[in-house]
Amino acid sequence: MDNTVSHLSSDPLNSINHKLDELLTSVASLSERQQVNDEIMVELIKFFQRFREETLEGQQVNVQELRSAAEAIIYKTNDLMQSSVKLTEAVAGGLKDIGTKSEQAAAEHYRVLRQLAQISLRKLPVASGRIRSVFLVHMIESWDAQVDIYRAMRADDRFEPVVVSINRAFPGDNSYNGEDVVSRALTSLGIEHVRLGTQNFTEAQETLRFLAPDVIFRQSHWDRDYPPAFSTAELAFTRLCIVPYGMSIVQKFSHSEALPTTISPMAFDQPYHRSAWRVFCETEQTKSYFLSFQHSDPSKFVLSGYPKHERLLRSIGHGQWPLPDTPENPYRVIWAPHHSVGNDWLAFGVFHNMYMDMLRWAQRAPHIQFVLKPHPALFALVVRMGLVSQANLDEFKRQWQALPNCTIFEGQYAELFAASDLMLTDGLSFLTEYQLFNKPLVFIDSRRHVQLNALGQLAVDCAESVNTLAEAEAAVLAYAAGKPLERDETRARLQNIMLPNERPSALIIVDAIAEGLGKERASAAA
Numbered sequence: 001m002d003n004t005v006s007h008l009s010s011d012p013l014n015s016i017n018h019k020l021d022e023l024l025t026s027v028a029s030l031s032e033r034q035q036v037n038d039e040i041m042v043e044l045i046k047f048f049q050r051f052r053e054e055t056l057e058g059q060q061v062n063v064q065e066l067r068s069a070a071e072a073i074i075y076k077t078n079d080l081m082q083s084s085v086k087l088t089e090a091v092a093g094g095l096k097d098i099g100t101k102s103e104q105a106a107a108e109h110y111r112v113l114r115q116l117a118q119i120s121l122r123k124l125p126v127a128s129g130r131i132r133s134v135f136l137v138h139m140i141e142s143w144d145a146q147v148d149i150y151r152a153m154r155a156d157d158r159f160e161p162v163v164v165s166i167n168r169a170f171p172g173d174n175s176y177n178g179e180d181v182v183s184r185a186l187t188s189l190g191i192e193h194v195r196l197g198t199q200n201f202t203e204a205q206e207t208l209r210f211l212a213p214d215v216i217f218r219q220s221h222w223d224r225d226y227p228p229a230f231s232t233a234e235l236a237f238t239r240l241c242i243v244p245y246g247m248s249i250v251q252k253f254s255h256s257e258a259l260p261t262t263i264s265p266m267a268f269d270q271p272y273h274r275s276a277w278r279v280f281c282e283t284e285q286t287k288s289y290f291l292s293f294q295h296s297d298p299s300k301f302v303l304s305g306y307p308k309h310e311r312l313l314r315s316i317g318h319g320q321w322p323l324p325d326t327p328e329n330p331y332r333v334i335w336a337p338h339h340s341v342g343n344d345w346l347a348f349g350v351f352h353n354m355y356m357d358m359l360r361w362a363q364r365a366p367h368i369q370f371v372l373k374p375h376p377a378l379f380a381l382v383v384r385m386g387l388v389s390q391a392n393l394d395e396f397k398r399q400w401q402a403l404p405n406c407t408i409f410e411g412q413y414a415e416l417f418a419a420s421d422l423m424l425t426d427g428l429s430f431l432t433e434y435q436l437f438n439k440p441l442v443f444i445d446s447r448r449h450v451q452l453n454a455l456g457q458l459a460v461d462c463a464e465s466v467n468t469l470a471e472a473e474a475a476v477l478a479y480a481a482g483k484p485l486e487r488d489e490t491r492a493r494l495q496n497i498m499l500p501n502e503r504p505s506a507l508i509i510v511d512a513i514a515e516g517l518g519k520e521r522a523s524a525a526a
Helices: 002-009 016-032 038-056 063-081 089-098 103-123 140-145 147-154 179-188 201-210 271-275 284-292 307-314 351-364 378-384 390-402 414-419 430-437 454-462 469-480 488-498 505-525
Strands: 131-137 159-166 194-196 215-217 239-242 278-281 301-303 331-336 368-372 406-408 422-425 441-444 464-466
Touching: 131 147, 131 505, 140 147, 140 179, 140 307, 147 159, 147 307, 147 505, 159 179, 179 194, 194 201, 239 271, 239 505, 278 284, 278 505, 284 301, 301 505, 307 414, 307 430, 307 505, 331 414, 331 469, 351 368, 351 378, 351 390, 351 469, 378 390, 390 406, 414 430, 422 430, 422 469, 430 441, 430 454, 430 488, 441 469, 454 488, 464 469
Parallel strands: 131 159, 131 215, 159 194, 215 239, 239 278, 278 301, 331 368, 331 422, 368 406, 422 441, 441 464
Antiparallel strands: none
16 A cells, blocks of 8 residues: 555645645635535535445445546535535545545545545534534443433533434344334433434444534443444544443453553543543543543543432432332342453453352342342343353243342333342442442452452442352341441542532533533634
8 A cells, every 4th residue: 555655646646645635725614614515515425435335345446436426526516505615626636536546545545535524524513503412322221321411401502412322232242232222211211312223334324424413422432332333433523522331440351451550541541532522530530540541632531520420319219119019118139240250351240150049049038129230231241151051041030030029120220229228239330339329238249350449449348348149148138137337438438539529510511512612613713
């Protein structure tokens, strides 16, 4: 490729560099306009997507068809914009130039053109003048982290929020799916949303771009969880805003991870973090972790607090328990197993070692109600790793749910936490979140998990740690018999860290976005 580009650059009339220099000038003039004809941008997006599909799928590029498409865009631009600012002949030349290059050179040319188109898209104002914010929701279990932001934007004339339900694939899953589950949950919550459960890359990309978002919120930084159309690289046409889906409490993410510092780059230095326009940090400690990697403009990290924590607090007094009340007034236990069941990786999970013992305990303890709240990836992963057979898992779930004092609960969980008496868990984010309710938390320590960071160690210090199910049973029975809650001072320290601001975090986030975009637009108009 280097030799090809060098050869092309030697011709000053057809040089890619020359064309791109002119194209940059064109993009700059486009960004100065107050409004840009959406139809032209749509045609450009379709063109780029078509070229992308052919090159990435290894198809023979039909340069004649592409050239015809490029000329149609040029014609439409001249026809529609007439006396207004229009794409310069450099853009026309840049598009036509694709049809004159070798397949290899055309692919490189396209890549740069596409990047420039994404830059121009980011600079274009929404015609309504409102800030369009798109929320990509693949995991309803984490919607509590962003729903307050969405509602704050709904109530703010500066914003136009749009929720989009999409598919996902967690470790253990063989395909992307689950959009229908997310959509039903959003509907039950009264959240209007766009459904984007398509498996077609181009359709997903075009639909998202047609929404013309000023900012996009994803729910996690793990690209592997998302269909390719929603990966970090494919969202470069707009501004990415990060609100974490859970607090990071570990130093690293696997025993084999070699750390450049005491903080794992997997949690704070991924492409999604580097590409983000704003990162909203839940604690001062979290912000310091991001800043330590020196990968971005420090001003993009905002100490906002965490909307999920405030959402959890508001549920106190509004608990909803999925099992019926009985005259015996049963003790209510949430059993929340994590999905890190392997011996490498995080290695907190112990479900595979104790699930049948938990069933036997529940069978002989009708005075205790157990709600199994699994991590959404747990069941598929234990089967995929060969730790539990599908037949044994299905039989366990059948027997568990057949018991009058047991059920399985998935989805949002604030009201579940509020209605419970105690949590039994092996980690991770619940170690911090459940502490907001000032209720007993029994931590089943796998004794093989990765090291905790300072925040994680403080969270564990607030809990009662056990190593075996027998010890866990004894701890639960003691609290059920009236054992008082301990570690109040330690828990208060943790809660102060988790709630750093008096002002609601959702409002801090909304204002930070409006202020940041306002400065960018004022600068572009100057």
